[in-house]
Amino acid sequence: MALTARQRAKVSLYVQAGIFVVAIAALILATDWKTMANSVFNFGKIGPMFPDIFLVGLKNTLIYTFLGFVVGLSGGLLLALMKLSSFPLYRWIATGYIEFFRGIPALLVFIAFGYGVPLAFGVQWNVTIIVMISLGMVASAYIAETLRAGLQAVPKGQLEAARSLGMPQWRAMVSIVIPQAFKIVLPPLTNEVILLTKDSSLIYVLGLTASQFELTKFGRDGISSLGAGLTPLLVAGAFYLVITIPLSLLARKFESRSARTKR
Protein backbone atom coordinates (compact mmCIF):
# COMPACT_ATOMS: atom_id res chain seq x y z
CA MET A 1 0.00 0.00 0.00
CA ALA A 2 1.66 3.08 -1.22
CA LEU A 3 0.62 6.15 0.73
CA THR A 4 1.49 9.66 -0.34
CA ALA A 5 3.35 11.85 2.14
CA ARG A 6 0.19 13.76 2.86
CA GLN A 7 -1.80 10.59 3.55
CA ARG A 8 0.94 9.30 5.82
CA ALA A 9 0.87 12.52 7.81
CA LYS A 10 -2.91 12.25 8.14
CA VAL A 11 -2.78 8.65 9.36
CA SER A 12 -0.06 9.53 11.86
CA LEU A 13 -2.17 12.37 13.20
CA TYR A 14 -5.20 10.08 13.69
CA VAL A 15 -3.04 7.51 15.48
CA GLN A 16 -1.68 10.16 17.85
CA ALA A 17 -5.16 11.49 18.61
CA GLY A 18 -6.36 7.92 19.17
CA ILE A 19 -3.59 7.17 21.67
CA PHE A 20 -4.45 10.34 23.54
CA VAL A 21 -8.16 9.50 23.75
CA VAL A 22 -7.45 5.93 24.88
CA ALA A 23 -5.06 7.13 27.59
CA ILE A 24 -7.61 9.59 28.96
CA ALA A 25 -10.36 6.98 28.88
CA ALA A 26 -8.16 4.44 30.71
CA LEU A 27 -7.37 7.04 33.35
CA ILE A 28 -11.05 7.84 33.85
CA LEU A 29 -12.02 4.18 34.06
CA ALA A 30 -9.20 3.34 36.48
CA THR A 31 -10.09 6.14 38.85
CA ASP A 32 -12.01 5.34 42.01
CA TRP A 33 -14.54 8.16 41.59
CA LYS A 34 -16.36 7.44 44.80
CA THR A 35 -13.29 8.01 46.92
CA MET A 36 -12.21 10.93 44.78
CA ALA A 37 -15.54 12.67 45.26
CA ASN A 38 -15.09 12.26 48.96
CA SER A 39 -11.48 13.26 49.43
CA VAL A 40 -10.38 15.37 46.45
CA PHE A 41 -13.45 16.93 44.89
CA ASN A 42 -15.37 17.36 48.07
CA PHE A 43 -16.30 20.96 47.43
CA GLY A 44 -19.30 20.85 49.76
CA LYS A 45 -17.14 21.03 52.84
CA ILE A 46 -14.66 23.73 51.96
CA GLY A 47 -16.92 26.66 52.79
CA PRO A 48 -14.94 27.55 55.94
CA MET A 49 -11.85 28.24 53.77
CA PHE A 50 -13.53 31.41 52.55
CA PRO A 51 -12.92 34.30 52.81
CA ASP A 52 -9.67 33.60 54.70
CA ILE A 53 -8.02 32.01 51.69
CA PHE A 54 -8.09 35.50 50.17
CA LEU A 55 -7.46 37.49 53.33
CA VAL A 56 -4.68 35.29 54.69
CA GLY A 57 -3.42 32.69 52.18
CA LEU A 58 -3.42 34.68 48.97
CA LYS A 59 -2.41 37.87 50.72
CA ASN A 60 0.59 36.28 52.42
CA THR A 61 1.72 34.48 49.25
CA LEU A 62 1.64 37.82 47.43
CA ILE A 63 3.48 39.61 50.25
CA TYR A 64 6.19 36.95 50.59
CA THR A 65 6.69 36.81 46.83
CA PHE A 66 6.85 40.58 46.53
CA LEU A 67 9.38 40.96 49.36
CA GLY A 68 11.48 38.11 47.98
CA PHE A 69 11.41 39.73 44.54
CA VAL A 70 12.43 43.16 45.83
CA VAL A 71 15.43 41.66 47.66
CA GLY A 72 16.16 39.38 44.70
CA LEU A 73 16.07 42.22 42.20
CA SER A 74 18.39 44.49 44.21
CA GLY A 75 20.73 41.64 45.09
CA GLY A 76 20.59 40.32 41.53
CA LEU A 77 21.47 43.70 40.06
CA LEU A 78 24.39 44.08 42.47
CA LEU A 79 25.66 40.58 41.65
CA ALA A 80 25.25 41.12 37.90
CA LEU A 81 27.28 44.34 38.07
CA MET A 82 29.90 42.57 40.21
CA LYS A 83 30.09 39.75 37.72
CA LEU A 84 30.74 42.23 34.90
CA SER A 85 33.23 44.22 36.97
CA SER A 86 36.81 44.59 35.90
CA PHE A 87 37.88 43.92 39.49
CA PRO A 88 38.55 40.14 39.78
CA LEU A 89 37.61 39.82 43.46
CA TYR A 90 34.07 41.07 42.72
CA ARG A 91 33.74 38.61 39.86
CA TRP A 92 34.85 35.72 42.06
CA ILE A 93 32.48 36.61 44.88
CA ALA A 94 29.54 36.98 42.49
CA THR A 95 30.33 33.74 40.66
CA GLY A 96 30.71 31.84 43.93
CA TYR A 97 27.45 33.18 45.28
CA ILE A 98 25.50 32.47 42.11
CA GLU A 99 26.83 28.92 41.74
CA PHE A 100 26.19 28.15 45.41
CA PHE A 101 22.64 29.40 45.62
CA ARG A 102 21.61 28.00 42.26
CA GLY A 103 23.13 24.67 43.19
CA ILE A 104 21.39 23.94 46.49
CA PRO A 105 17.64 23.36 47.02
CA ALA A 106 15.79 26.49 48.10
CA LEU A 107 14.31 24.40 50.91
CA LEU A 108 17.73 24.15 52.55
CA VAL A 109 18.09 27.92 52.44
CA PHE A 110 14.78 28.28 54.27
CA ILE A 111 15.92 25.81 56.91
CA ALA A 112 19.27 27.57 57.23
CA PHE A 113 17.67 30.95 57.84
CA GLY A 114 14.75 29.61 59.83
CA TYR A 115 16.77 27.42 62.21
CA GLY A 116 20.49 27.76 61.53
CA VAL A 117 20.88 31.51 61.83
CA PRO A 118 18.86 31.78 65.07
CA LEU A 119 21.04 29.05 66.57
CA ALA A 120 24.28 30.61 65.37
CA PHE A 121 23.59 34.18 66.42
CA GLY A 122 20.96 33.81 69.08
CA VAL A 123 18.56 36.07 67.17
CA GLN A 124 14.87 35.39 66.69
CA TRP A 125 13.61 36.81 63.42
CA ASN A 126 10.07 37.37 62.46
CA VAL A 127 8.82 34.95 59.80
CA THR A 128 8.34 37.68 57.22
CA ILE A 129 12.01 38.66 57.53
CA ILE A 130 13.14 35.05 57.18
CA VAL A 131 11.06 34.55 54.05
CA MET A 132 12.21 37.83 52.60
CA ILE A 133 15.86 36.97 53.12
CA SER A 134 15.79 33.30 52.11
CA LEU A 135 13.58 33.81 49.09
CA GLY A 136 15.49 36.97 48.19
CA MET A 137 18.89 35.32 48.41
CA VAL A 138 17.86 32.41 46.20
CA ALA A 139 16.15 34.76 43.75
CA SER A 140 19.25 37.01 43.64
CA ALA A 141 21.30 34.18 42.18
CA TYR A 142 18.84 33.48 39.37
CA ILE A 143 18.01 37.11 38.67
CA ALA A 144 21.72 38.00 38.59
CA GLU A 145 22.29 35.70 35.62
CA THR A 146 19.21 37.05 33.84
CA LEU A 147 20.31 40.65 34.38
CA ARG A 148 23.90 39.94 33.37
CA ALA A 149 22.67 38.57 30.05
CA GLY A 150 20.48 41.65 29.65
CA LEU A 151 23.31 44.07 30.43
CA GLN A 152 25.56 42.33 27.95
CA ALA A 153 22.86 42.49 25.29
CA VAL A 154 22.97 46.30 25.30
CA PRO A 155 25.33 47.30 22.46
CA LYS A 156 28.75 48.56 23.53
CA GLY A 157 28.19 51.73 21.52
CA GLN A 158 25.57 52.84 24.04
CA LEU A 159 28.10 52.96 26.85
CA GLU A 160 30.64 54.65 24.56
CA ALA A 161 28.12 57.30 23.52
CA ALA A 162 27.17 57.98 27.14
CA ARG A 163 30.80 58.16 28.27
CA SER A 164 31.62 60.44 25.33
CA LEU A 165 29.04 62.90 26.64
CA GLY A 166 31.04 63.13 29.86
CA MET A 167 28.94 60.75 31.94
CA PRO A 168 30.92 58.85 34.56
CA GLN A 169 30.71 55.05 34.34
CA TRP A 170 28.04 54.71 37.07
CA ARG A 171 25.87 57.44 35.56
CA ALA A 172 26.09 55.85 32.10
CA MET A 173 25.04 52.53 33.62
CA VAL A 174 22.16 54.02 35.62
CA SER A 175 20.71 56.31 32.94
CA ILE A 176 21.55 54.54 29.70
CA VAL A 177 22.54 50.88 29.99
CA ILE A 178 20.40 49.55 32.87
CA PRO A 179 17.07 50.97 31.59
CA GLN A 180 17.68 49.28 28.23
CA ALA A 181 18.77 46.05 29.89
CA PHE A 182 15.57 45.98 31.95
CA LYS A 183 13.44 46.19 28.84
CA ILE A 184 15.34 43.24 27.41
CA VAL A 185 14.96 41.12 30.56
CA LEU A 186 11.32 41.95 31.32
CA PRO A 187 9.97 38.62 29.96
CA PRO A 188 12.52 36.37 31.75
CA LEU A 189 12.15 38.50 34.88
CA THR A 190 8.40 37.92 34.88
CA ASN A 191 9.12 34.20 34.73
CA GLU A 192 11.34 34.60 37.78
CA VAL A 193 8.36 36.05 39.63
CA ILE A 194 6.33 32.98 38.71
CA LEU A 195 9.05 30.72 40.11
CA LEU A 196 9.23 32.83 43.25
CA THR A 197 5.47 32.64 43.75
CA LYS A 198 5.73 28.86 43.83
CA ASP A 199 8.91 28.81 45.93
CA SER A 200 7.20 30.91 48.59
CA SER A 201 5.35 27.69 49.52
CA LEU A 202 8.62 26.34 50.98
CA ILE A 203 7.95 28.45 54.05
CA TYR A 204 5.99 25.45 55.37
CA VAL A 205 9.18 24.15 57.02
CA LEU A 206 9.08 27.06 59.45
CA GLY A 207 6.77 27.22 62.42
CA LEU A 208 3.97 29.56 61.43
CA THR A 209 1.06 31.05 63.27
CA ALA A 210 -2.29 30.96 61.49
CA SER A 211 -2.10 34.57 60.39
CA GLN A 212 1.23 33.88 58.66
CA PHE A 213 -0.07 31.02 56.48
CA GLU A 214 0.41 31.36 52.76
CA LEU A 215 -1.62 29.39 50.22
CA THR A 216 0.05 25.98 50.53
CA LYS A 217 0.22 26.01 54.30
CA PHE A 218 -3.34 27.28 54.39
CA GLY A 219 -4.43 24.36 52.23
CA ARG A 220 -2.53 21.81 54.33
CA ASP A 221 -4.15 23.23 57.41
CA GLY A 222 -7.55 22.72 55.77
CA ILE A 223 -6.75 19.04 55.18
CA SER A 224 -6.60 18.38 58.89
CA SER A 225 -9.46 20.61 59.95
CA LEU A 226 -12.19 20.27 57.32
CA GLY A 227 -12.53 16.53 56.77
CA ALA A 228 -12.68 17.02 53.01
CA GLY A 229 -9.54 15.04 52.29
CA LEU A 230 -7.14 16.74 49.92
CA THR A 231 -9.74 19.11 48.51
CA PRO A 232 -8.35 22.22 50.30
CA LEU A 233 -4.99 21.61 48.63
CA LEU A 234 -6.69 21.45 45.23
CA VAL A 235 -8.29 24.81 45.96
CA ALA A 236 -4.97 26.28 47.05
CA GLY A 237 -3.42 25.01 43.82
CA ALA A 238 -6.10 26.78 41.81
CA PHE A 239 -5.23 30.03 43.59
CA TYR A 240 -1.61 29.73 42.45
CA LEU A 241 -2.88 29.59 38.89
CA VAL A 242 -4.84 32.78 39.54
CA ILE A 243 -1.46 34.45 40.18
CA THR A 244 0.79 32.67 37.71
CA ILE A 245 -1.36 32.53 34.57
CA PRO A 246 -1.82 36.34 34.34
CA LEU A 247 1.95 36.73 34.94
CA SER A 248 2.62 34.27 32.18
CA LEU A 249 0.35 36.21 29.82
CA LEU A 250 2.12 39.40 30.87
CA ALA A 251 5.52 37.85 30.03
CA ARG A 252 4.23 36.90 26.60
CA LYS A 253 2.96 40.43 26.06
CA PHE A 254 6.37 41.89 26.98
CA GLU A 255 7.97 39.42 24.60
CA SER A 256 5.83 40.36 21.63
CA ARG A 257 6.25 44.03 22.43
CA SER A 258 10.03 43.86 22.48
CA ALA A 259 9.92 41.83 19.27
CA ARG A 260 7.92 44.56 17.59
CA THR A 261 10.06 47.51 18.56
CA LYS A 262 13.51 47.90 19.96
CA ARG A 263 12.31 50.59 22.31
Add this chain to the structure above:
Amino acid sequence: MNDVVNGPRGGAAKVHAAGVAIRDLRKSYGSNEVLKGISLEVKPGEVVCLIGPSGSGKSTLLRCVNLLEQPNQGSIQVGGFEATHPDVDIDKMRRKVGMVFQQFNLFPHLDAKRNCSIAQTKVLKRSQAEADKVSLHNLERVGLGHLADRFPDQLSGGQQQRVAIARALSMDPELMLFDEPTSALDPETVGDVLSVMRNLAKEGMTMLVVTHEMGFAREVADRVVFMDGGVVVEEGVAEQVISAPTQPRTQEFLRRVLDPTHIDIQE
Protein backbone atom coordinates in the same frame (compact mmCIF):
# COMPACT_ATOMS: atom_id res chain seq x y z
CA MET B 1 17.23 68.97 1.98
CA ASN B 2 14.61 71.62 2.66
CA ASP B 3 14.52 70.89 6.36
CA VAL B 4 18.19 71.62 6.80
CA VAL B 5 17.79 75.17 7.94
CA ASN B 6 21.01 76.52 9.22
CA GLY B 7 23.20 79.46 9.80
CA PRO B 8 25.31 80.81 12.59
CA ARG B 9 23.69 80.91 15.99
CA GLY B 10 21.49 83.98 16.06
CA GLY B 11 23.37 87.17 16.83
CA ALA B 12 26.67 87.01 18.59
CA ALA B 13 27.89 83.47 18.02
CA LYS B 14 30.39 82.68 20.69
CA VAL B 15 33.05 80.53 19.15
CA HIS B 16 34.44 77.90 21.44
CA ALA B 17 37.51 76.27 20.15
CA ALA B 18 39.99 73.81 21.50
CA GLY B 19 42.90 72.52 19.52
CA VAL B 20 44.40 69.07 19.55
CA ALA B 21 48.07 68.22 19.67
CA ILE B 22 49.07 64.59 19.25
CA ARG B 23 52.69 63.61 19.63
CA ASP B 24 54.29 60.28 18.74
CA LEU B 25 51.15 58.29 19.56
CA ARG B 26 51.41 54.50 19.64
CA LYS B 27 48.65 51.97 20.13
CA SER B 28 48.79 48.19 19.90
CA TYR B 29 46.27 45.41 20.26
CA GLY B 30 48.42 42.58 21.51
CA SER B 31 51.29 42.29 19.04
CA ASN B 32 49.39 44.18 16.36
CA GLU B 33 50.59 47.79 16.31
CA VAL B 34 47.77 49.91 14.90
CA LEU B 35 49.27 53.36 15.44
CA LYS B 36 53.01 53.59 14.87
CA GLY B 37 54.00 56.98 16.19
CA ILE B 38 51.44 59.52 14.98
CA SER B 39 51.96 63.23 15.37
CA LEU B 40 49.15 65.53 14.36
CA GLU B 41 47.93 68.98 15.18
CA VAL B 42 44.50 70.55 14.87
CA LYS B 43 44.45 74.26 15.58
CA PRO B 44 41.46 75.89 17.26
CA GLY B 45 38.79 76.53 14.65
CA GLU B 46 40.42 74.28 12.10
CA VAL B 47 38.73 71.42 10.21
CA VAL B 48 40.96 68.42 9.58
CA CYS B 49 39.86 65.35 7.64
CA LEU B 50 41.53 61.99 8.19
CA ILE B 51 41.43 59.81 5.11
CA GLY B 52 42.95 56.46 4.28
CA PRO B 53 42.12 52.83 3.56
CA SER B 54 40.24 50.78 6.13
CA GLY B 55 42.56 49.34 8.74
CA SER B 56 44.90 52.31 8.44
CA GLY B 57 44.26 53.28 12.08
CA LYS B 58 42.36 56.53 11.48
CA SER B 59 39.33 55.54 13.58
CA THR B 60 41.58 54.27 16.36
CA LEU B 61 43.44 57.59 16.31
CA LEU B 62 40.17 59.51 16.57
CA ARG B 63 38.97 57.30 19.43
CA CYS B 64 42.25 57.90 21.27
CA VAL B 65 41.55 61.64 21.30
CA ASN B 66 38.64 61.23 23.74
CA LEU B 67 40.19 58.15 25.30
CA LEU B 68 37.65 55.60 24.09
CA GLU B 69 40.90 53.80 23.31
CA GLN B 70 43.85 54.01 25.67
CA PRO B 71 47.05 54.79 23.79
CA ASN B 72 50.17 52.88 24.84
CA GLN B 73 52.63 55.68 24.28
CA GLY B 74 52.86 59.30 23.29
CA SER B 75 50.85 62.31 24.35
CA ILE B 76 47.56 63.93 23.42
CA GLN B 77 46.58 67.43 24.38
CA VAL B 78 42.97 68.55 23.98
CA GLY B 79 42.36 72.19 24.77
CA GLY B 80 43.79 72.65 28.24
CA PHE B 81 43.70 68.94 29.02
CA GLU B 82 46.65 66.59 28.97
CA ALA B 83 44.54 63.58 27.90
CA THR B 84 47.34 61.09 28.33
CA HIS B 85 48.23 62.26 31.84
CA PRO B 86 47.29 59.54 34.36
CA ASP B 87 45.47 62.02 36.61
CA VAL B 88 43.37 63.64 33.88
CA ASP B 89 39.65 64.02 34.69
CA ILE B 90 38.37 62.08 31.70
CA ASP B 91 34.72 62.99 32.22
CA LYS B 92 35.47 66.68 32.47
CA MET B 93 37.59 66.54 29.33
CA ARG B 94 34.94 64.64 27.38
CA ARG B 95 32.35 67.36 28.09
CA LYS B 96 34.41 69.61 25.84
CA VAL B 97 34.72 67.01 23.10
CA GLY B 98 31.68 66.00 21.04
CA MET B 99 31.78 62.58 19.42
CA VAL B 100 29.71 61.38 16.46
CA PHE B 101 29.78 57.66 15.69
CA GLN B 102 29.40 55.74 12.47
CA GLN B 103 26.46 53.80 13.97
CA PHE B 104 24.91 56.96 15.57
CA ASN B 105 24.54 55.20 18.96
CA LEU B 106 21.45 57.18 19.85
CA PHE B 107 19.76 56.06 23.06
CA PRO B 108 16.82 54.01 21.75
CA HIS B 109 14.74 54.33 24.92
CA LEU B 110 14.72 58.15 24.77
CA ASP B 111 13.13 60.51 22.25
CA ALA B 112 15.25 62.89 20.19
CA LYS B 113 14.92 65.77 22.64
CA ARG B 114 15.77 63.63 25.66
CA ASN B 115 18.71 62.15 23.77
CA CYS B 116 20.03 65.70 23.58
CA SER B 117 19.12 66.76 27.10
CA ILE B 118 19.98 63.79 29.31
CA ALA B 119 23.69 64.54 29.60
CA GLN B 120 22.96 68.25 30.07
CA THR B 121 20.82 67.55 33.12
CA LYS B 122 22.88 64.69 34.54
CA VAL B 123 26.37 65.98 33.79
CA LEU B 124 26.18 69.75 33.37
CA LYS B 125 23.40 69.97 36.01
CA ARG B 126 21.27 72.22 33.83
CA SER B 127 17.60 72.45 34.74
CA GLN B 128 15.27 70.37 32.59
CA ALA B 129 13.72 73.54 31.14
CA GLU B 130 17.07 75.00 30.18
CA ALA B 131 18.30 71.69 28.79
CA ASP B 132 15.14 71.33 26.71
CA LYS B 133 15.66 74.80 25.30
CA VAL B 134 19.24 74.03 24.32
CA SER B 135 18.19 70.65 22.88
CA LEU B 136 15.47 72.18 20.74
CA HIS B 137 17.82 74.89 19.56
CA ASN B 138 20.35 72.28 18.44
CA LEU B 139 17.71 70.03 16.87
CA GLU B 140 16.58 73.05 14.87
CA ARG B 141 20.18 73.70 13.98
CA VAL B 142 20.35 70.28 12.31
CA GLY B 143 16.92 70.79 10.73
CA LEU B 144 14.98 68.42 12.98
CA GLY B 145 13.17 70.70 15.41
CA HIS B 146 9.84 69.29 14.20
CA LEU B 147 10.85 65.71 15.06
CA ALA B 148 11.97 66.38 18.64
CA ASP B 149 9.50 63.91 20.15
CA ARG B 150 10.32 61.03 17.80
CA PHE B 151 12.19 57.99 19.06
CA PRO B 152 15.31 56.85 17.19
CA ASP B 153 13.55 53.89 15.55
CA GLN B 154 11.04 56.32 14.05
CA LEU B 155 13.78 58.26 12.26
CA SER B 156 15.76 57.53 9.10
CA GLY B 157 19.48 56.88 9.34
CA GLY B 158 20.33 60.40 8.20
CA GLN B 159 17.91 61.91 10.70
CA GLN B 160 19.34 59.76 13.48
CA GLN B 161 22.83 60.91 12.66
CA ARG B 162 21.72 64.54 12.71
CA VAL B 163 20.11 63.98 16.13
CA ALA B 164 23.44 62.48 17.23
CA ILE B 165 25.19 65.65 16.08
CA ALA B 166 22.62 67.79 17.93
CA ARG B 167 23.17 65.64 21.01
CA ALA B 168 26.90 66.30 20.91
CA LEU B 169 26.39 70.02 20.23
CA SER B 170 24.05 70.34 23.21
CA MET B 171 27.03 69.94 25.53
CA ASP B 172 28.60 73.08 23.99
CA PRO B 173 31.74 71.23 22.90
CA GLU B 174 34.90 73.02 21.85
CA LEU B 175 35.94 70.21 19.55
CA MET B 176 33.89 67.76 17.50
CA LEU B 177 35.11 64.31 16.49
CA PHE B 178 33.36 62.50 13.62
CA ASP B 179 34.02 58.81 13.07
CA GLU B 180 32.91 58.02 9.50
CA PRO B 181 29.58 59.79 10.12
CA THR B 182 28.07 58.98 6.72
CA SER B 183 29.41 55.47 6.13
CA ALA B 184 26.34 53.70 7.52
CA LEU B 185 23.84 55.92 5.69
CA ASP B 186 21.66 55.42 2.65
CA PRO B 187 23.14 57.49 -0.18
CA GLU B 188 20.18 59.87 -0.35
CA THR B 189 20.55 60.93 3.29
CA VAL B 190 24.30 61.52 3.20
CA GLY B 191 23.89 65.04 1.81
CA ASP B 192 21.80 66.26 4.76
CA VAL B 193 24.40 65.12 7.28
CA LEU B 194 27.28 66.61 5.29
CA SER B 195 25.45 69.91 4.95
CA VAL B 196 24.97 70.07 8.74
CA MET B 197 28.70 69.43 9.16
CA ARG B 198 29.55 72.04 6.54
CA ASN B 199 27.54 74.65 8.44
CA LEU B 200 29.21 73.65 11.66
CA ALA B 201 32.59 74.20 10.04
CA LYS B 202 31.49 77.62 8.79
CA GLU B 203 30.52 78.59 12.31
CA GLY B 204 34.09 78.03 13.38
CA MET B 205 33.84 74.67 15.17
CA THR B 206 37.09 72.78 15.53
CA MET B 207 36.54 69.45 13.79
CA LEU B 208 38.47 66.24 13.32
CA VAL B 209 36.67 64.07 10.79
CA VAL B 210 37.38 60.52 9.66
CA THR B 211 35.68 60.25 6.29
CA HIS B 212 35.56 58.66 2.88
CA GLU B 213 33.72 61.64 1.40
CA MET B 214 36.47 63.20 -0.71
CA GLY B 215 34.18 65.93 -2.04
CA PHE B 216 33.40 67.04 1.50
CA ALA B 217 37.05 66.88 2.53
CA ARG B 218 38.15 68.98 -0.42
CA GLU B 219 35.46 71.56 0.07
CA VAL B 220 35.28 71.89 3.86
CA ALA B 221 38.57 70.73 5.35
CA ASP B 222 41.39 73.17 5.96
CA ARG B 223 43.80 70.28 5.96
CA VAL B 224 43.66 66.64 4.95
CA VAL B 225 45.75 63.92 6.57
CA PHE B 226 46.29 60.67 4.69
CA MET B 227 47.04 57.66 6.90
CA ASP B 228 48.07 54.17 5.88
CA GLY B 229 49.41 51.29 7.92
CA GLY B 230 49.37 53.22 11.19
CA VAL B 231 51.45 56.18 10.03
CA VAL B 232 50.73 59.58 8.53
CA VAL B 233 51.83 59.28 4.91
CA GLU B 234 50.95 62.74 3.72
CA GLU B 235 49.27 65.83 5.01
CA GLY B 236 48.61 69.28 3.73
CA VAL B 237 46.07 71.71 2.38
CA ALA B 238 42.94 69.80 1.37
CA GLU B 239 42.99 70.81 -2.28
CA GLN B 240 46.65 69.88 -2.65
CA VAL B 241 46.47 66.45 -0.97
CA ILE B 242 43.35 65.38 -2.84
CA SER B 243 44.01 66.91 -6.24
CA ALA B 244 47.79 66.67 -6.40
CA PRO B 245 49.08 64.11 -3.90
CA THR B 246 52.85 63.73 -3.82
CA GLN B 247 53.14 60.27 -2.25
CA PRO B 248 52.57 57.16 -4.39
CA ARG B 249 50.40 55.52 -1.69
CA THR B 250 48.16 58.57 -1.51
CA GLN B 251 47.91 58.69 -5.29
CA GLU B 252 46.92 55.04 -5.47
CA PHE B 253 44.33 55.36 -2.68
CA LEU B 254 42.74 58.45 -4.21
CA ARG B 255 42.67 56.92 -7.67
CA ARG B 256 40.67 54.01 -6.27
CA VAL B 257 38.35 56.11 -4.14
CA LEU B 258 37.63 58.76 -6.75
CA ASP B 259 37.12 56.20 -9.52
CA PRO B 260 35.68 53.04 -7.96
CA THR B 261 35.23 51.41 -11.38
CA HIS B 262 38.94 51.62 -12.07
CA ILE B 263 40.53 48.20 -11.80
CA ASP B 264 44.25 47.98 -11.29
CA ILE B 265 45.24 44.92 -13.33
CA GLN B 266 48.84 44.83 -12.07
CA GLU B 267 47.64 44.31 -8.51
